[in-house]
Amino acid sequence: MIQDDIPMGGRVARRAGVGRLLPIAIVVVAFVSGCSSINSTANLEPASQQTLEYYPGLVKGFEHTFPRRQIVVLAVNDACESRSPGAAQSSGEGQEIGLTVDTNGQTIQRLYATDVAAIVQKALVQAADEAGMIATISTQSNYSAQPVDADYVLQSKVVKCWVKKQRVVDSDKNASWQTMAEFALDAAIYKPPFHIPFWQGSSSETYSDPPDNPGVMSEDQASIYDEPGQVLSVAFTRAVEGIFKRGDLRALVTQDRALRR
Numbered sequence: 001m002i003q004d005d006i007p008m009g010g011r012v013a014r015r016a017g018v019g020r021l022l023p024i025a026i027v028v029v030a031f032v033s034g035c036s037s038i039n040s041t042a043n044l045e046p047a048s049q050q051t052l053e054y055y056p057g058l059v060k061g062f063e064h065t066f067p068r069r070q071i072v073v074l075a076v077n078d079a080c081e082s083r084s085p086g087a088a089q090s091s092g093e094g095q096e097i098g099l100t101v102d103t104n105g106q107t108i109q110r111l112y113a114t115d116v117a118a119i120v121q122k123a124l125v126q127a128a129d130e131a132g133m134i135a136t137i138s139t140q141s142n143y144s145a146q147p148v149d150a151d152y153v154l155q156s157k158v159v160k161c162w163v164k165k166q167r168v169v170d171s172d173k174n175a176s177w178q179t180m181a182e183f184a185l186d187a188a189i190y191k192p193p194f195h196i197p198f199w200q201g202s203s204s205e206t207y208s209d210p211p212d213n214p215g216v217m218s219e220d221q222a223s224i225y226d227e228p229g230q231v232l233s234v235a236f237t238r239a240v241e242g243i244f245k246r247g248d249l250r251a252l253v254t255q256d257r258a259l260r261r
Helices: 010-038 086-090 116-131 228-244 247-255
Strands: 047-049 070-073 095-101 107-113 134-137 152-169 175-190 199-209
Touching: 070 116, 095 228, 107 228, 116 134, 116 152, 116 228, 152 228, 175 228, 199 228, 199 247, 228 247
Parallel strands: 047 107, 070 134, 070 152, 095 152
Antiparallel strands: 095 107, 152 175, 175 199
């Protein structure tokens, strides 16, 4: 480098020029590459159809803890469905369950799912069976205080079903995806033919991907799931199974004397 500073005519001028341009070119390329990585949302369609799934056995500790009582699971009321845009439902996309947003918080994709209420009802039946009860499905959505060929009737409503996938950037300008899902149910269990609930409560879960881990740096965390619907499915499963993990419900059912003959 010292020798290049010695005047040697045009050759020195040319080499000095290259020396100055090369670092500038590297900086420009790095900057453009960094911006591309941060804002990379390529190949995302305006709408994405997601699948809501129930993952049996995800919650531990409640399996086979209930007595073998029969419970009817009514059709689920979905308060979230009524808040979905009418255009989405009429086009067959189903109800809106979430969004994908860029680093500026701008929506770049809307997320939809179909048959959410039916999926939740089937999941409640599976969770009741896992708990040790004998569950059956009903097409009726609201409980009617009259004799039923079962020990209990479960009426429920989805009050929260939402997932948000967002592009985030760490302190070193490294971009990644972060997904947060929320699912919540209100439930009431009746003992026919009484009209007052035998038990009522709610179950809600929030799940993030990558999972919250205070002991791990953000740049060292990696997403587990590819689709936001899978992240929502984890929160959904935990909320459903959470109903039957409730100690107060289990104690009531265990101590209860069945009226059905």
